[in-house]
Structures are given as C-alpha cells and as structure tokens.
Amino acid sequence: MSEQPVIQIRNLRKTFTMGKQKVHALAGVDLDIAPGSLTVIMGPSGSGKSTLLYLLGGLDRPTSGTIQVNGRYLDQMDENDLGLFRRKSVGFIFQSFNLIPSMTAMQNVIFPMRFTGVSNKERQKQAARMLSQVGLAKRALHRPTELSGGQQQRVAVARALVNNPPIILADEPTGNLDTTSGFGIMKLLSKLNLEGRTVIVVTHDMRMCQFASNIIYLLDGLTVSEAEYEAASHFEIPEEEPEEV
Amino acid sequence: MRFWDLVSLISENLRRRKGRVFLTAVGVVIGTAAVVLLVSLATGLQKSATSNLWGITDLSxxxxxxxxxxxxxxxxxxxxxxxxxxxxxxxxxxxxxxxxxxxxxxxxxxxxxxxxxxxxxxxxxxxxxxxxxxxxxxxxxxxxxxxxxxxxxxxxxxxxxxxxxxxxxxxxxxxxxxxxxxxxxxxxxxxxxxxxxxxxxxxxxxxxxxxxxxxxxxxxxxxxxxxxxxxxxxxxxxxxxxxxxxxxxxxxxxxxxxxxxxxxxxxxxxxxxxxxxxxxxxxxxxPQSTVEGINSFFVILQVVFGGIGAIALLVAAIGIANTMTMAILERTREIGLMKAVGATNRDVLTIFLGEAAGIGFLGGLGGALLGWVGGYALNVVSMQFLASQAQQQGYMSTGLTADTPLWLLLFAILFATLVGFLSGLYPALRAATLEPVTALKYE
Structure with a gap:
C-alpha cells in the first residue's frame, strides 16, 4: 500500500506477571495498518489479540516497543494525553457491550460527550443521529435491559461513533450475540468502514473475514501467516492412554 | 470537563443509589447536628452568662x-x-x-x-x-x-x-x-x-x-x-x-x-x-479582662463541645469512605468505560470526589437544619422548665439555652462538605488510578 499507515507498530511486547510466572501476551509484534482499512485480527483465546487491541486504543501500556497512531507515539504519552487520545481518536466496542444499565440508549450514547464540553443541544442532535444510523432511532428511550443483545451492541456502536473518531476498535463484537444479530453488527462495522473509518476487529468469528481488507493472524503473541495459523489450528492432539495408577 | 457536566453527572450518580446515599448521609446529619447543637449550646450559655455579668456595661x-x-x-x-x-x-x-x-x-x-x-x-x-x-x-x-x-x-x-x-x-x-x-x-x-x-x-x-x-x-x-x-x-x-x-x-x-x-x-x-x-x-x-476571660472559657467550651460533635462526624466520614469504596468496587467496569470513552484520570477523580463531597454536603444540610431545629426545641422546652422553676422560686428567668448563629450553620455545611471531600480522597484516588483494561474486565 502506497499510503502512509495510520497505525505503525514496531517490536511490541507486553508481559504480564501472574504470581511468579511471566506471561508474554505479545512477544514482538510488527504491524502496519492502512487508513480506511478493515483489519480483522484472528487468533485463539490467549493469543494476545485483545491485548493488542487495547494497546492500539491507548487503554493499556506496552512493556516495550512503539505504537504510532497518526504520527503520535502512544507509548510516550502520559495518562492525561492518553485520555484525550481515546476521546478524540478511537471508539471502542466491547464483547459485553458495557452499557450503563441505569441510562437509556440515548443517555448511553451521550455519555462520552459529557467529558468533551459539547453543548447540550448538540449532544442530543448528535446522539439521535448516531442512533438512527445504527437503526435504533425508535429505541432511544429504552434502557439496556429492555433491548436485545444485538440492539445493545448497536447502542454501543453508536456510542463509539458519537465523538466521530477516525478509528473504531472492536473486541469480539459478535461474541455475545446470536448469529443473525452478530451478522448485523458485522455489516454495520463494514458500513462504517466504507464510510471511511479505519476499523479493527478482534474476533475468532471466521465470517468477519469476508468483510476484511486485511487479516492478521496471531499465535502466542506473534503474527503468523495464514498457512501457519491453519497448521496450528489443525494440530491434532494424540489420544492419551489412560494412565495406570 | 465542564463544571455543569460534572455537577449533573455527580447528582445523577447520587440519585442512582438513593438508599445508600441516604443512609450514609444520615451519619453526616447526626454528626453535623451534634456539632451545631453543642456549639449552639455553648454559644447560648456564653450569651446568657455575659448578659448576667454583674456591672459589665462599660468596657472603657x-x-x-x-x-x-x-x-x-x-x-x-x-x-x-x-x-x-x-x-x-x-x-x-x-x-x-x-x-x-x-x-x-x-x-x-x-x-x-x-x-x-x-x-x-x-x-x-x-x-x-x-x-x-x-x-x-x-x-x-x-x-x-x-x-x-x-x-x-x-x-x-x-x-x-x-x-x-x-x-x-x-x-x-x-x-x-x-x-x-x-x-x-x-x-x-x-x-x-x-x-x-x-x-x-x-x-x-x-x-x-x-x-x-x-x-x-x-x-x-x-x-x-x-x-x-x-x-x-x-x-x-x-x-x-x-x-x-x-x-x-x-x-x-x-x-x-x-x-x-x-x-x-x-x-x-x-x-x-x-x-x-x-x-x-x-x-x-x-471589666474587659473578665469578659475576655469568660469569653475565652466559652471558646474552649465551644471547641470541646464541637470536638465531641466532631467525633460523630468522624464516624460519618468513615461511613462515606466506606460507601465510596464500595461504590467504586461496584462501578469498576463503569470506571473502565469512562476511561475508554475518553475520561482522563482527573475527570474520574473529580467525579468521585464530587460524589463524596456531595454526600457530605447533603448530610451537612440536613444536619444544620436538624441542629437548628433541635436547638429551637431545646429552647422551648427549657424556657418552659425554667419559667416554672422561676415561678416556684420567685425570680425572673433570663434563660436562653441554645443560640445558633448563622455563621455556625454555614460553617457546619461547609465543614461537612469538606469532611465528605476528604473521606472521598482515598476511594477517588483508587478509582482514578484504576487500570482501564483491568477495570473493563472486572466481574
């Protein structure tokens, strides 16, 4: 791709300490993501794909390596700058929606704008526009418990969009949904991508790949080729003989 | 974050947990009322003592x-x-x-x-x-x-x-x-x-x-x-x-x-x-030295009485800290979300400090009111008692037992708010420094 990548990751490592054991969630990842692409990050659980997504969104800090987003190094930002970065540049979508139960769909969508100083009128307008964009204009005054899983995730998508970020980060967005609503969310993400946003989706739902412009395979904290990934997922476990005691 | 956004967010959060906020505030109400009532009592005693002072009309x-x-x-x-x-x-x-x-x-x-x-x-x-x-x-x-x-x-x-x-x-x-x-x-x-x-x-x-x-x-x-x-x-x-x-x-x-x-x-x-x-x-x-001596005695009395009330307020402060710590545990995911959608650590800190101070303020408001009403009731009762005593013994009573100056009420409300604020410091700092990823995954 000739275009300057919107995200550049170099030798990214993230190590967690669990008790006395060190777990290398990311063990030196290099990655370029082009603006306007829809990148799917595939990998089994424990491959470090969610960790990678959170690092991209500035929700977590790397152990070493650099993350460059729009020319700015996230690894060098302080907490305050990271907060502002998340506010302006990225929108998160989570597997478990993370809606605030006491708030209506509208209030949930407005929530991110309460930290920005946008006028009240503008907030209402913007949130209403986002809700109708995800097809939930009529459900604006319902609380999350009164909405289906797919609808809840749509509210979450609207919330992610409301500050108009150029990058959307989705962590297993279809993981808690039935196949139909999951597919609806995938189409919605694809639509956002076609409107010009960079979308990065972490999933192990193979159907997402048909919308992807770019697929990244992660295994044990490292990017691998599709062939290697295939090989690993077809690895057969030899049947163990029952041990005699 | 704009000030009014902060205020509305804080009041929403407090309204979300009315029962718990109420119970916590009751502690502050009792503490504040105790401070107001006891200091009013000391002030009232001082007033009636100095008004009964023999011959101190000319301070020059x-x-x-x-x-x-x-x-x-x-x-x-x-x-x-x-x-x-x-x-x-x-x-x-x-x-x-x-x-x-x-x-x-x-x-x-x-x-x-x-x-x-x-x-x-x-x-x-x-x-x-x-x-x-x-x-x-x-x-x-x-x-x-x-x-x-x-x-x-x-x-x-x-x-x-x-x-x-x-x-x-x-x-x-x-x-x-x-x-x-x-x-x-x-x-x-x-x-x-x-x-x-x-x-x-x-x-x-x-x-x-x-x-x-x-x-x-x-x-x-x-x-x-x-x-x-x-x-x-x-x-x-x-x-x-x-x-x-x-x-x-x-x-x-x-x-x-x-x-x-x-x-x-x-x-x-x-x-x-x-x-x-x-x-x-x-x-x-x-005579002024006498007045000053008496006044300084009553200042000490006020401080001692106020201190006794302040113990109740201290207990209430621990209550606020406890409530806030619980609230932060419960709302860990929400804090994670706030951070994910762009709240800075300072925003989170301010919100939770504001909630703690809000509980203090509500309790202070109630306590000031209760203390004032209590002082009034005490006066009514003691007036009747003193009047009947005076009738039996044949002298005029001048007894006003509690005197609540306006500054005391304002001070009490402000002080309760400050107590709430201080009790919120530790929980709010914990909330502000939560790792967003850990917070989002918290079950």
Missing part, C-alpha cells in the same frame, strides 16, 4: 487601686483615715502626682478618684429615710464615669446629689404602725433632701450634723455599684470626712486615693492601658 472602664505590695501583710497600713505609713518602697499609692502620670498615658480620657464616706449618715425626705451609701467623685459630671442618666442631670456641684437607680426605691418610713401600708415615695427629683451625719465623741456622746442637698438626677439601672449609691462632689465629701475625722483633713499627697476610675478613649485600648498601669506598679483591673 479601668478600676485602679493602690498597691500595698507585700508590706500589706507585714505592717498595718492604714486604709483611708488619717495616719501616716505608706513609705515602703513597694507600696504604690495613688497620689495626685501619680494620677497626673496615669492621665498622661495615651488613650486615657479621664482619671477620676472616688471615695466613700467614713461615717454614718441617713438621708431624709419628708417622713421617708434611707441609709446613705455616699460616694464622692472628683468630677463635675457623672457622665465622665460612663454612668447613664434616667432623668434629671448628672452634674455635681456643691449642694447637689445624684441618686443611683436602686437607692430611690430603698426609702422607707420608720416606725410604721403594724398593719399600716407603706406609703408610696413621691418623685424625689429636684427635691431637697436632708443628709444627717452622725458621729460619736471619745466619751460616747452622739454628735449630729445636717446638710441640705438637692437631688438633681437619678441614674439609670446599670447593674453595677452605681445603682446602690448616692453621688456627691469630692470636695463636699472630703469636708464631711474631715468632720468625721475630728477636723483632720486627709492628705492625698501622702495617703493617695483608694479607688480611682480610669476611662479609656475606646474599649480597644483598654487592655493596653490596663497593662501600662499595672506595669507602673498599681493594681489596675478592667
């Missing part, structure tokens, strides 16, 4: 007495009267020269010696009479002493007399027949009264002398020593005292005065002037 006044020093106990120094003595170096007498020195102290307005009559006298008015508690003052106007006039005038000249407020009620008719009603005393203002002086010669002979005086004024009740005295000019009194002393005149240059009133230009300089006179070696005493 300083009473100065001679200092007989240690010598007072070693040798018999004659009081007033004739005799010599008073030459020991540590005996400081108030001679006219000394009075001039005192008058020269900056801030001193008047230096007025007083003296009592050294003998017996009766004041007679028609068939009425009364014992004459006579006082001579070396000034031509009692106003200079800070006395207040009820009617007539306070000017003292030869042949005039001014009566204190109570003495005019002490006139009685001697030798009333049993069953005969005491007639009412006519107004003695501008009337002539007779002062009958009596002394005994060495061989036991009674000698009397009568002086006619005109009552030119009656003083207002000031609840001090002036109420029970008649006032005449010093020259007149000294003449009578000389007569009592068998013609021997008191030498003020040698014996000084026993009682001098110094009046300062303003109450503000009184303590300073008192100090300077004391430094000169005389015994200066100002």
């Amino acid at each position: 006044r300083i009473d100065v007495y001679p200092n007989y020093g240690e010598g007072m106990y070693m040798e018999a120094v004659p009081m007033g009267g004739g005799g010599g003595g008073g030459t020991t170096s540590n005996v400081k007498l108030l001679t006219p020269t000394v009075l001039d020195e005192i008058a020269a102290i900056p801030g001193v307005k008047f230096v007025i010696p007083r003296d009592y009559m050294y003998g017996q006298g009766m004041i007679q008015f028609g068939k009425f009479e009364t014992w004459a508690g006579l006082m001579g003052v070396k000034t031509d106007n009692l106003e200079n002493l800070g006395y207040e006039l009820d009617r007539g005038s306070m000017e003292l000249r030869k042949g005039t007399i001014v009566a204190g407020s109570w003495v005019v009620q002490n006139f009685y008719v001697p030798n009333l027949r049993p069953g005969q009603e005491m007639p009412e005393l006519p107004d003695i203002l501008d009337q002539r009264v007779k002062l009958k002086l009596t002394k005994w010669t060495t061989d036991g002979q009674e000698v009397s002398r009568t002086v006619e005086l005109k009552v030119v004024g009656v003083l207002r009740e000031m609840r001090n020593e002036a109420d029970g005295s008649f006032f005449v000019s010093m020259e007149e009194l000294e003449a009578w005292n000389t007569w009592f002393n068998n013609g021997q005149r008191i030498n003020r240059n040698k014996n000084g005065y026993n009682d001098v009133i110094v009046r300062a230009e303003s109450p503000e300089v009184v303590m300073d002037v008192t100090q300077q006179i004391n430094d000169m070696g005389y015994m200066a005493y100002s």
Whole structure:
C-alpha cells in the first residue's frame, strides 16, 4: 500500500506477571495498518489479540516497543494525553457491550460527550443521529435491559461513533450475540468502514473475514501467516492412554 | 470537563443509589447536628452568662487601686483615715502626682478618684429615710464615669446629689404602725433632701450634723455599684470626712486615693492601658479582662463541645469512605468505560470526589437544619422548665439555652462538605488510578 499507515507498530511486547510466572501476551509484534482499512485480527483465546487491541486504543501500556497512531507515539504519552487520545481518536466496542444499565440508549450514547464540553443541544442532535444510523432511532428511550443483545451492541456502536473518531476498535463484537444479530453488527462495522473509518476487529468469528481488507493472524503473541495459523489450528492432539495408577 | 457536566453527572450518580446515599448521609446529619447543637449550646450559655455579668456595661472602664505590695501583710497600713505609713518602697499609692502620670498615658480620657464616706449618715425626705451609701467623685459630671442618666442631670456641684437607680426605691418610713401600708415615695427629683451625719465623741456622746442637698438626677439601672449609691462632689465629701475625722483633713499627697476610675478613649485600648498601669506598679483591673476571660472559657467550651460533635462526624466520614469504596468496587467496569470513552484520570477523580463531597454536603444540610431545629426545641422546652422553676422560686428567668448563629450553620455545611471531600480522597484516588483494561474486565 502506497499510503502512509495510520497505525505503525514496531517490536511490541507486553508481559504480564501472574504470581511468579511471566506471561508474554505479545512477544514482538510488527504491524502496519492502512487508513480506511478493515483489519480483522484472528487468533485463539490467549493469543494476545485483545491485548493488542487495547494497546492500539491507548487503554493499556506496552512493556516495550512503539505504537504510532497518526504520527503520535502512544507509548510516550502520559495518562492525561492518553485520555484525550481515546476521546478524540478511537471508539471502542466491547464483547459485553458495557452499557450503563441505569441510562437509556440515548443517555448511553451521550455519555462520552459529557467529558468533551459539547453543548447540550448538540449532544442530543448528535446522539439521535448516531442512533438512527445504527437503526435504533425508535429505541432511544429504552434502557439496556429492555433491548436485545444485538440492539445493545448497536447502542454501543453508536456510542463509539458519537465523538466521530477516525478509528473504531472492536473486541469480539459478535461474541455475545446470536448469529443473525452478530451478522448485523458485522455489516454495520463494514458500513462504517466504507464510510471511511479505519476499523479493527478482534474476533475468532471466521465470517468477519469476508468483510476484511486485511487479516492478521496471531499465535502466542506473534503474527503468523495464514498457512501457519491453519497448521496450528489443525494440530491434532494424540489420544492419551489412560494412565495406570 | 465542564463544571455543569460534572455537577449533573455527580447528582445523577447520587440519585442512582438513593438508599445508600441516604443512609450514609444520615451519619453526616447526626454528626453535623451534634456539632451545631453543642456549639449552639455553648454559644447560648456564653450569651446568657455575659448578659448576667454583674456591672459589665462599660468596657472603657479601668478600676485602679493602690498597691500595698507585700508590706500589706507585714505592717498595718492604714486604709483611708488619717495616719501616716505608706513609705515602703513597694507600696504604690495613688497620689495626685501619680494620677497626673496615669492621665498622661495615651488613650486615657479621664482619671477620676472616688471615695466613700467614713461615717454614718441617713438621708431624709419628708417622713421617708434611707441609709446613705455616699460616694464622692472628683468630677463635675457623672457622665465622665460612663454612668447613664434616667432623668434629671448628672452634674455635681456643691449642694447637689445624684441618686443611683436602686437607692430611690430603698426609702422607707420608720416606725410604721403594724398593719399600716407603706406609703408610696413621691418623685424625689429636684427635691431637697436632708443628709444627717452622725458621729460619736471619745466619751460616747452622739454628735449630729445636717446638710441640705438637692437631688438633681437619678441614674439609670446599670447593674453595677452605681445603682446602690448616692453621688456627691469630692470636695463636699472630703469636708464631711474631715468632720468625721475630728477636723483632720486627709492628705492625698501622702495617703493617695483608694479607688480611682480610669476611662479609656475606646474599649480597644483598654487592655493596653490596663497593662501600662499595672506595669507602673498599681493594681489596675478592667471589666474587659473578665469578659475576655469568660469569653475565652466559652471558646474552649465551644471547641470541646464541637470536638465531641466532631467525633460523630468522624464516624460519618468513615461511613462515606466506606460507601465510596464500595461504590467504586461496584462501578469498576463503569470506571473502565469512562476511561475508554475518553475520561482522563482527573475527570474520574473529580467525579468521585464530587460524589463524596456531595454526600457530605447533603448530610451537612440536613444536619444544620436538624441542629437548628433541635436547638429551637431545646429552647422551648427549657424556657418552659425554667419559667416554672422561676415561678416556684420567685425570680425572673433570663434563660436562653441554645443560640445558633448563622455563621455556625454555614460553617457546619461547609465543614461537612469538606469532611465528605476528604473521606472521598482515598476511594477517588483508587478509582482514578484504576487500570482501564483491568477495570473493563472486572466481574
């Protein structure tokens, strides 16, 4: 791709300490993501794909390596700058929606704008526009418990969009949904991508790949080729003989 | 984050958990009410104590007495009267020269010696009479002493007399027949009264002398020593005292005065002037020092009472900290979300501090109200109780038991808010520094 990548990751490592054991969630990842692409990050659980997504969104800090987003190094930002970065540049979508139960769909969508100083009128307008964009204009005054899983995730998508970020980060967005609503969310993400946003989706739902412009395979904290990934997922476990005691 | 967004978010969060916020605030209400009520009680006691203080109406006044020093106990120094003595170096007498020195102290307005009559006298008015508690003052106007006039005038000249407020009620008719009603005393203002002086010669002979005086004024009740005295000019009194002393005149240059009133230009300089006179070696005493002593006692009482209330508030503070810590555990995912959608650590800190301060504020508001109402109720009850007591024992009650000044209410609300804020510090800091990823995954 000739275009300057919107995200550049170099030798990214993230190590967690669990008790006395060190777990290398990311063990030196290099990655370029082009603006306007829809990148799917595939990998089994424990491959470090969610960790990678959170690092991209500035929700977590790397152990070493650099993350460059729009020319700015996230690894060098302080907490305050990271907060502002998340506010302006990225929108998160989570597997478990993370809606605030006491708030209506509208209030949930407005929530991110309460930290920005946008006028009240503008907030209402913007949130209403986002809700109708995800097809939930009529459900604006319902609380999350009164909405289906797919609808809840749509509210979450609207919330992610409301500050108009150029990058959307989705962590297993279809993981808690039935196949139909999951597919609806995938189409919605694809639509956002076609409107010009960079979308990065972490999933192990193979159907997402048909919308992807770019697929990244992660295994044990490292990017691998599709062939290697295939090989690993077809690895057969030899049947163990029952041990005699 | 804009201020109003913050306020609305905080109030929403508080409303979301009404029950818990209410229970936590009740603790603050009790603490604040205790502080308000106890401090009101101390303030009320102080007010009724100072209002009952004997004779402290004039804060510009300083009473100065001679200092007989240690010598007072070693040798018999004659009081007033004739005799010599008073030459020991540590005996400081108030001679006219000394009075001039005192008058020269900056801030001193008047230096007025007083003296009592050294003998017996009766004041007679028609068939009425009364014992004459006579006082001579070396000034031509009692106003200079800070006395207040009820009617007539306070000017003292030869042949005039001014009566204190109570003495005019002490006139009685001697030798009333049993069953005969005491007639009412006519107004003695501008009337002539007779002062009958009596002394005994060495061989036991009674000698009397009568002086006619005109009552030119009656003083207002000031609840001090002036109420029970008649006032005449010093020259007149000294003449009578000389007569009592068998013609021997008191030498003020040698014996000084026993009682001098110094009046300062303003109450503000009184303590300073008192100090300077004391430094000169005389015994200066100002009512203001008593008032200050009493006031400082009540300030201590207020602090102690307030401190007892503050213990309740401390317990409430722990309650707030506890509630907030729980709230943060419960809302961990929400905090993670707030961070994910762009809240900075400072935003999170401010929100949770605001919630804690909000609980403190609500509790403070309720507590101030409860304390105020409680003080009022206490007053009503104690008024009734004191009134019934007073009726049984036959005196008037002046009892106001609790006094809640506005500043106390405002202070209590502010203080409760501050307590809430401080209790919120630790939980809010914990919330602000939560790792967003950990917070989002918290179950």
